[in-house]
Amino acid sequence: MEMADVIVLGLGPAGASAAAEAARRGCKVIALDRKAQAGLPVQCAEFVPAMIDADLAGVVRQRIESMATFVEDDAPDLKPDFPGHMLDRAAFDASLVEAARRAGAQIRFSSLVGRISSDGTVTLSNGKELRAPVVIGADGPRSRAGKAIGSVNTELVETRQITVGLTQPHTATDIFLSAGIPGGYGWLFPKGEVANLGAGVSPQSKARLKSIVARLRASQRERLSSEILGVTGGAIPVGGMLKPRGLLQDTLVLLAGDAAGLANPVTGAGIAAAVHSGRLAGQAAATRSAEEYQEELEDVYRAALERALRRRRELMTVKPEKAALRRGWIAYPEYWQ
Numbered sequence: 323m324e325m326a327d328v329i330v331l332g333l334g335p336a337g338a339s340a341a342a343e344a345a346r347r348g349c350k351v352i353a354l355d356r357k358a359q360a361g362l363p364v365q366c367a368e369f370v371p372a373m374i375d376a377d378l379a380g381v382v383r384q385r386i387e388s389m390a391t392f393v394e395d396d397a398p399d400l401k402p403d404f405p406g407h408m409l410d411r412a413a414f415d416a417s418l419v420e421a422a423r424r425a426g427a428q429i430r431f432s433s434l435v436g437r438i439s440s441d442g443t444v445t446l447s448n449g450k451e452l453r454a455p456v457v458i459g460a461d462g463p464r465s466r467a468g469k470a471i472g473s474v475n476t477e478l479v480e481t482r483q484i485t486v487g488l489t490q491p492h493t494a495t496d497i498f499l500s501a502g503i504p505g506g507y508g509w510l511f512p513k514g515e516v517a518n519l520g521a522g523v524s525p526q527s528k529a530r531l532k533s534i535v536a537r538l539r540a541s542q543r544e545r546l547s548s549e550i551l552g553v554t555g556g557a558i559p560v561g562g563m564l565k566p567r568g569l570l571q572d573t574l575v576l577l578a579g580d581a582a583g584l585a586n587p588v589t590g591a592g593i594a595a596a597v598h599s600g601r602l603a604g605q606a607a608a609t610r611s612a613e614e615y616q617e618e619l620e621d622v623y624r625a626a627l628e629r630a631l632r633r634r635r636e637l638m639t640v641k642p643e644k645a646a647l648r649r650g651w652i653a654y655p656e657y658w659q
């Protein structure tokens with residue numbers, strides 16, 4: 323049985339930020355991820371808003387200035403003031419892991435967490451056991467730590483994304499809203515000479531994702547080159563915020579990022595919240611202030627996530643005509659009313 327002060331499950335943006343923060347505060351931190359290396363494979367459209375509180379040196383691939391929303395076949399509505407960055411997400415995740423390593427956290431890849439027992443013992447798939455007074459679950463939408471304390475994401479969106487060549491420069495994130503993309507939306511996000519083109523839908527429509535993305539690609543063919551350079555996908559939690567703390571006997575469990583349900587139920591954006599909540603979780607682990615951690619997350623995220631959840635559920639219960647699609651998207655004033 324190996325002992326630590328804090329065990330972090332997952333080395334995405336939430337876990338790496340948590341590990342760095344707890345280590346900086348003097349904790350012995352062991353951080354585990356089943357991946358072989360940081361950030362790969364990339365399962366992300368790679369957009370972050372300009373106001374993200376993270377060091378982006380060396381990981382930005384292009385600036386975004388605006389958002390263009392296409393509702394069915396209508397001409398796009400342009401939201402001019404929508405600044406952000408397209409990241410190299412693998413490099414971003416790797417830089418956060420490197421910061422955690424520099425802060426003194428023990429970083430262990432190729433470490434699949436198989437089980438978390440009712441007493442908080444963390445068991446890896448190779449049988450190795452670890453224990454700590456605090457376990458941080460930053461292990462994504464289907465978090466095992468969350469499951470262990472009964473805080474589980476019950477609503478997910480399934481996605482498919484291709485990377486394709488872009489024949490002309492573009493500085494907007496393009497959003498495609500349609501009744502033909504149920505429970506989600508399509509996107510084309512430019513990244514220099516390529517673009518991430520994808521769609522997310524409710525799990526019941528997962529089988530249709532391939533044809534939805536193919537249709538989107540066909541509709542944009544004039545500005546795309548023919549070769550597909552990559553394919554990815556993954557689940558996004560869209561059920562809203564979960565209780566981010568629990569106890570397994572004496573072990574305190576804190577959830578951060580997607581594991582805490584902090585991705586936006588409408589946009590699916592979760593990188594900024596993962597970094598922020600991870601940092602707060604690392605701090606709470608070091609100071610054993612779980613209640614304050616929950617309060618801070620409630621203050622910052624609850625209202626926005628509840629509005630998004632309401633809008634998403636409204637869309638799911640009506641026949642999504644154009645007016646309903648607009649009300650369900652952040653670019654339109656109706657969304658905020």
Ligand SMILES: Cc1cc2nc3c(=O)[nH]c(=O)nc-3n(C[C@H](O)[C@H](O)[C@H](O)COP(=O)(O)OP(=O)(O)OC[C@H]3O[C@@H](n4cnc5c(N)ncnc54)[C@H](O)[C@@H]3O)c2cc1C
Binds near residue numbers: 332334356482578594
């Ligand atoms: C297709 C797609 C596009 C997206 N596009 C955007 C976007 O443009 N902008 C945005 O802000 N957000 C986007 N998101 C959401 C964003 O990727 C997540 O919100 C973000 O990654 C959450 O970070 P995290 O650290 O909480 O979780 P993750 O990044 O999912 O990290 C969790 C880590 O835990 C590890 N793990 C899981 N289970 C185990 C286990 N049992 N043992 C060991 N390790 C484990 C995983 O390997 C992973 O590295 C997108 C998501 C998808 C799927």
